[in-house]
Amino acid sequence: MSGPSSQPATGVPATMTEDLLRPLLKTSWSFYLLVAVLGSIVLLGVGAFAYQVNTGIGVWGLNWPVFWAFDITNFVFWIGISHAGTLISAILRLVNAGWRRPVTRCAEVITAFALMIGAMFPIVHLGRPWLFFWLMPYPTERQIWPNFRSPLVWDFFAISTYLTGSLLFLYLPTIPDFALVRDKTTGWRHKVYGVLALGWRGTTKQWHRLESAMQIMAIAIIPVAVSVHTIVSFDFSMAIVPMWHSTIFGPYFVAGAIFSGIAALIIAMAALRKFLHLEAYLHPVHFENLGKLLLMMSLLWGYFVFAERLTTWYGNESAEMSVFWATQRGAFAPLYWTMVVCNFVLPLSILSFRKFRTVLGCVIASCGVVVGMWLERFLIIVPTLSHKYLSYSWGSYRPRTPEILLLISTFGAMGLLYTLFSKFVPIISIWELKVGEQPELTQPHETPDVAATLWRTHP
Amino acid sequence: MATPAIYGLYDEPAAAQRACTALKRAGVEEREITVISSEPFEAFEFSQRDHSLLLFRLAGIGGLVGFVLAVLLVTGTARAWPIDVGGMPIVAWWPYLVIIFELTMLSAILTTVVSLLITARLPSRRKDMYDLVVSDGKILVGVPMTAGRPADAIRQALGAGGAVTIKTADFQN
Amino acid sequence: MVACHAENNIPTVGASEAARGRAMHWLRVERYWEGEFPDVRLKFRPVLCQQCDAAPCEPVCPTYASHHTDEGLNAQVYNRCIGTRYCANACSYNVRFFNFFNPVWEKPLHLQLNPDVSVREVGVMEKCTFCVQRIKAAEQQVKAENRELKDGELKPACAQSCPATAIVFGDLNDPESQVSRLAASGRGEKLLEDLGTRPNVTYLKQARA
Numbered sequence: 001m002s003g004p005s006s007q008p009a010t011g012v013p014a015t016m017t018e019d020l021l022r023p024l025l026k027t028s029w030s031f032y033l034l035v036a037v038l039g040s041i042v043l044l045g046v047g048a049f050a051y052q053v054n055t056g057i058g059v060w061g062l063n064w065p066v067f068w069a070f071d072i073t074n075f076v077f078w079i080g081i082s083h084a085g086t087l088i089s090a091i092l093r094l095v096n097a098g099w100r101r102p103v104t105r106c107a108e109v110i111t112a113f114a115l116m117i118g119a120m121f122p123i124v125h126l127g128r129p130w131l132f133f134w135l136m137p138y139p140t141e142r143q144i145w146p147n148f149r150s151p152l153v154w155d156f157f158a159i160s161t162y163l164t165g166s167l168l169f170l171y172l173p174t175i176p177d178f179a180l181v182r183d184k185t186t187g188w189r190h191k192v193y194g195v196l197a198l199g200w201r202g203t204t205k206q207w208h209r210l211e212s213a214m215q216i217m218a219i220a221i222i223p224v225a226v227s228v229h230t231i232v233s234f235d236f237s238m239a240i241v242p243m244w245h246s247t248i249f250g251p252y253f254v255a256g257a258i259f260s261g262i263a264a265l266i267i268a269m270a271a272l273r274k275f276l277h278l279e280a281y282l283h284p285v286h287f288e289n290l291g292k293l294l295l296m297m298s299l300l301w302g303y304f305v306f307a308e309r310l311t312t313w314y315g316n317e318s319a320e321m322s323v324f325w326a327t328q329r330g331a332f333a334p335l336y337w338t339m340v341v342c343n344f345v346l347p348l349s350i351l352s353f354r355k356f357r358t359v360l361g362c363v364i365a366s367c368g369v370v371v372g373m374w375l376e377r378f379l380i381i382v383p384t385l386s387h388k389y390l391s392y393s394w395g396s397y398r399p400r401t402p403e404i405l406l407l408i409s410t411f412g413a414m415g416l417l418y419t420l421f422s423k424f425v426p427i428i429s430i431w432e433l434k435v436g437e438q439p440e441l442t443q444p445h446e447t448p449d450v451a452a453t454l455w456r457t458h459p
Numbered sequence: 460m461a462t463p464a465i466y467g468l469y470d471e472p473a474a475a476q477r478a479c480t481a482l483k484r485a486g487v488e489e490r491e492i493t494v495i496s497s498e499p500f501e502a503f504e505f506s507q508r509d510h511s512l513l514l515f516r517l518a519g520i521g522g523l524v525g526f527v528l529a530v531l532l533v534t535g536t537a538r539a540w541p542i543d544v545g546g547m548p549i550v551a552w553w554p555y556l557v558i559i560f561e562l563t564m565l566s567a568i569l570t571t572v573v574s575l576l577i578t579a580r581l582p583s584r585r586k587d588m589y590d591l592v593v594s595d596g597k598i599l600v601g602v603p604m605t606a607g608r609p610a611d612a613i614r615q616a617l618g619a620g621g622a623v624t625i626k627t628a629d630f631q632n
Numbered sequence: 633m634v635a636c637h638a639e640n641n642i643p644t645v646g647a648s649e650a651a652r653g654r655a656m657h658w659l660r661v662e663r664y665w666e667g668e669f670p671d672v673r674l675k676f677r678p679v680l681c682q683q684c685d686a687a688p689c690e691p692v693c694p695t696y697a698s699h700h701t702d703e704g705l706n707a708q709v710y711n712r713c714i715g716t717r718y719c720a721n722a723c724s725y726n727v728r729f730f731n732f733f734n735p736v737w738e739k740p741l742h743l744q745l746n747p748d749v750s751v752r753e754v755g756v757m758e759k760c761t762f763c764v765q766r767i768k769a770a771e772q773q774v775k776a777e778n779r780e781l782k783d784g785e786l787k788p789a790c791a792q793s794c795p796a797t798a799i800v801f802g803d804l805n806d807p808e809s810q811v812s813r814l815a816a817s818g819r820g821e822k823l824l825e826d827l828g829t830r831p832n833v834t835y836l837k838q839a840r841a
Contacts, residue, residue, distance in 0.1 A: 017595075056754040057715070058732030063653035065726045067717035127715015127730065127755025134695050134714055137532060144696055144712070145536040149547055149554040152694040152716055157558055161565040168572050175581070180497065183594035198576075199583030202593060205509040206579040207499035212514040213575040217568060220518070224564045231557060239722035240688050240827055385721060389824055390679070392662040393726035395653050434498040434596075543700040544690035546830075554691075 012433060013280045017180070020426045020433075023276050024181060024189075030275075031423065038416035045409020048402040049124055057127055061400040065393055066385045070403040071125035072235070073377040074410055077260070078118030079159070079232050080253070080373060084261030085111025085166065086225040090218040099289055101436040102281045105429045106272060107265050108170040113417040114264070115163045117410050122155060124406070151234040158231040162224050169217045172210060175200050176431045229257040236380065242319040243312060243384050252304040256373060259297035259343075263369035266290050268418065270363045272427055281428055284359055291362040294369065295351035302344045319389045326383045331396065335375050342372025461629035464588055465610065466493075466601025467617035468624050472500040475598040478620030479505045485616045487602055493588050495599040505600075517574040518567045525566020529559040586631040597623065603630070633659055639763060639789035641749045643735030656729040658760040659790050678799065680790070681706065681727045681760035682823060682831030689719035689728065697757070703767075704804075704832065708759055715755035724824050725831075728759045762801070763788035783809040804832060 013019065052059050062069055088107035092100035123132045135146055135156045146153045178197035182190055200206065233253035236244040266287060273282040312320050327336045346368040350356045386395045421427070469475040475494060482492055494505045501507075533555040541549045576582070588601050600620070602613055604627075617625050636642065636659045645654050659680040666673045683706045690698045690706065697712035698719045720728040734754040737745065745751065748765040752758050770786040783802050791799040802811030814820065815834040822831050 056733040057730070058649070058654070058754075061652075062717075062730075062732070064655070064729060065720070066653075067720045067730060122716075125716070127713070127717065127757075128753075129714075129755075131714045134712075137536070144540055144542075147542075147544065147691070147694055147696045148533045148537065148558050149544060149551050149691045150694040150718070151692060152718055154554070154557045154561075156694075157561040157565075161561045161568070164565060165568045168568060172572070172575070176497070180594050183591050195582075198581040199585070199587075200581060201583075201587060201589050202495045202497055204494050204496075204499075204506050206581075207496075208506070208509045208511075209514060209575050209579040211499060211501075213571050216514060216518045216571045220564055220568050220571070224561070224568075227557075227560060227564075234557075235718070238692060239718075240724060240829075241721065388726055389724050389827075390662075390726060392660075392664075392679075431498045438498075438500070438502070542696050544693070544696070544698070545684075545688060545700070546686040547691055 012437060016281075016433065017184075017430060019278070019280065020428050020430050021181060021184065023422055024424060024426065025185070027423070031419070034419055035416065038412045038419065041412030042409050042416055045406050045412065048405040048409070052124075052402055053129060057125075059400065059402050061398050061403060063395055063397070065388060065395050066382055066397040068125070068385065069378070069382050069397050070399055070407060071121055072381055073374065074407055075118055075121035075125070076232055076235075076253070076377045076380075077374050078114045078121070078410060079229060080257035080260045080377070081264045081370075082111045082114035082118060082162075082166070082261065083225055083229060083254070083257040084114075084265040085109070085170075086221055087258050087261060088265065089169065090221050090225075093214070093218045094222075098436055099286060101432045102278075102428045103265070103269065103286055103290075104432065105170070105173070105425075106269055106427060108166065109418060109421050109427070110261070110264055110268055111166045112163075112170050113414055113421075114261075115159065115166055116417075117413055119159050119163060122152070122159075151231065151238050154231045154234060158224075158228045162221075162228045165217065165221050165224055169214075169221055172213055172217065173429055173432065174425055175210070176202065177426050177429060180430060181426070226254055229254045241384055241388055242317070243323045244380075246308060248304060248308050248311075252308065255297065255300045255304055256376060259294070259301050260369060260373035262290055262294045262297060263366035263373070266294065266362045266366040267370070270359055272422065273359070276422065276427065278428065281433070287359045287362045288354075288357045291351045291357040291365070294347060294362065294365060298344055298347040298351070298369070319387075322391075323384050323387045326387050327379055332379060332383050336379055339372045339375040339379060342368040343376065344372075346372075461586075461631060462603050462605070463627060463629050464601050464603045465613050465617065465625065465627050466588065466590070466599050467620065468590065468592060468597040468599055468626070469620055470597065470623060472496070472503050472598060474620040475500075475600050476503050476505055476620070478600045478617050481616035481619035482600070482602060482613070485612045487608075487613070487616075491602055491605075493599070493601045495589060495593050495601075497593050497596055500598075513578065514571060514574050518571045521570020521574075522563050522567035524570075526559060526563040528566070529562035530555075532562070533558050588628075588630045590626070590628075633657055633661060633790075635789040635793035636760070638744060639746055639749070639766075640761070641735075641745050641751050642758075643731075643737065645732075649732070654730075654732050656731075656758070658727070658729065658758070677835070678790070679725060679727060679823070680833065681762075682725055682829065682833045683762060685830035685832065686828060688722040688724060688827075688829060692718045692722045694718075705762060705764060705767075706759075707764070708757060708761065710750055710752050710756050710758065713756045715757065717757065719757055724827055724829060728757055731756050731758065783811075 060070070085108040088100055089104045093104070123129050126132055135153060137146055146156070175197055178193045179200040179202065182193040182197050185193065230250040230253065233249035237246055237249040239245060269282055269286070272278055309324070312324050326332055347365040350361045350365045382397050386397060388394070467478055469478065479492055479494065483489060489508055492505075499506060534550050537550050543549075588599070590597070590599055593599055600617065602608070604610060604613070614625055636657075637644065640658060642656050642658060645656060649655070659678055662677045662679055664675045664677070666675065683704065685704070687698070687700065687706045690700055693699070694716060695712045695714055697709045699707055699709070701707050715730070717730055720730060731752050731754050735751065746765070748769065766786060766788060770781060774781045781803070783806065787801050791801045800811050800814060802809040804812055804815065806812060814836060817836070819836045819839060820834040821837060822834055825831070
């Protein structure tokens, strides 16, 4: 596990197809146990939500003036996590980084499910959640449309677009793999995967169209991803409230999102590697590369935090400084400094040294980052809301059980969805891995009587 | 209506390429040769003939359509029921750019996927040319046996590439 | 404050909820103590919705529940509110309140509910409306009587009940009204004016000899 890998970075065993299809075809008791445990955690959250809808948001810890806390923290956190897939799949695909191949589907799955979980919170946090559909633009007898000038309506459009794009971006490259499973199974599996594979055969025309579509989607999904978290940051920066009304929020949030997304990806990959015995496919070099990316994002995050806080401190505006000191020295100081350690000190200490950039080292750093990024969202929202301009109306916040249950259940939901996905879909893209294994032909051809022209090599 | 077809199965893409070249020399039109594989082989000539920029162009058009619809949506609804919020203009361009951008991208993405499905003829339930061993990594090169096509010449051409097997079957092609 | 609660059907949330910080005082009287005992001075500042011309709470509401009327009031339409609470976060003055639970009036208090004002359900935001029900009633009255509204004839509940007449209400568009003259006097200043919200409530400094 530690030290340089002893197998070549791109070497995959000859039993690739069997290995990667095995989770689909064989189920052990540990799978059922895991599903049962995660499912109960999710049910706890559903119960907490039902209780809240029935009784009122009052069962949470919100008050005047802290009207958003755990709900919006969870929302921003999960939307942030969802930026993993886009970075890995789309950006690495566009720059032709070959090491992405075993990792793309793991990452895209995180995106899809994290988005779904995050997108629940705009509904969950509503005072009257049964009316959430009023955010949709449709002609109604109420003679009113959504307020397109509101950042929450921007959220609705951005997240819908990103969710649609991500699900399609996830589904399209699974079509050839579904065809593979269809061909290798019988019975109900053959039928179901046959439907999912849409009758795919693998003609050259189909392959070319698929790759064109993936290229377009990769180009399109990157600006959408950047816009989504920027728009989520606009939920805060559009309000003239101390330490929210900052122009840095857009890039700051996007950087933070990619940061937390890579951390989530590392954790997911490590878990898959262990539980599905994918050591031959997810090599330490993949974790090393992602660890370097995580290090870079940690530095970037530190840069944004420094820029924002220096500007605030230097300006010394009284309203902003009361929020500033509340985080740095006041009631929120323990959380604030934990966040700094988790997001900056810990990743830097571990990931700066090749010796520590092992699978375990990356996972430890990533767990710290996940905790730290959740704290960061919380510390953006609650200290500001509890210290607005008029000091008579300052307040405080303490979470209550239903909110904590909801938070825990989101992690359970992510685990459950991921477990179920890896049971029914090959978690590593088989055909993309095969393409990665194609030998690089730098000579035109082997035999002189074949007029095979070679166009380009592939990574 | 089922048409008989002859196809060969190959282990290596280079072998499939040799077969395609031989088939073309035997007088088979390029568009009648079907090559099926479980992974794309971009480096070979048989992969290149279906290249086109169609999907890119369609995605651009889809984006444009989305852009127009988005502009109509936000300006039309704002003017139809004008409500003053915070002193902002009724048609406030800065906020509306966000909505317009998102709907443009959504339209481009959906157009791409729909175009893919249509041009790749998915979903398909027809019994088109296929063999299960393709999933094991074999490459299929096949030709429909239209009336008058000499079967022996085809077989010889397919054999030129070093086919593992040559089969005949009926397909709905 | 009591008059406001009574007039506008504002629920009293109870001791435990108030301890959680959920009291709903559309109009609050802030108290500031200055000096050391025994030379303590007490100052009061009532804070209510400032009915800002450039209200930060209005553009952020996704359902247009918070919007500006032609008369210059910041209206809250309870039926449109789905309870995102963004308006409350955007309000710099913290004058918006949320119904965390369904309001309850124990008998016989339910008999004193004002029939001119709706009772809000759980999940809805509310705030001071300048007693818009009284404004509407007065408008209809003078229209029926075919005359103009006299200055000082219409008072919201807070202005009506204040024994010191510390609150003055009127038409700012009429330069002759008492409100306009007081606002234009040198003593007037606005709360958080430099934020650019353009509040319509003016606070008068104490006149010093």
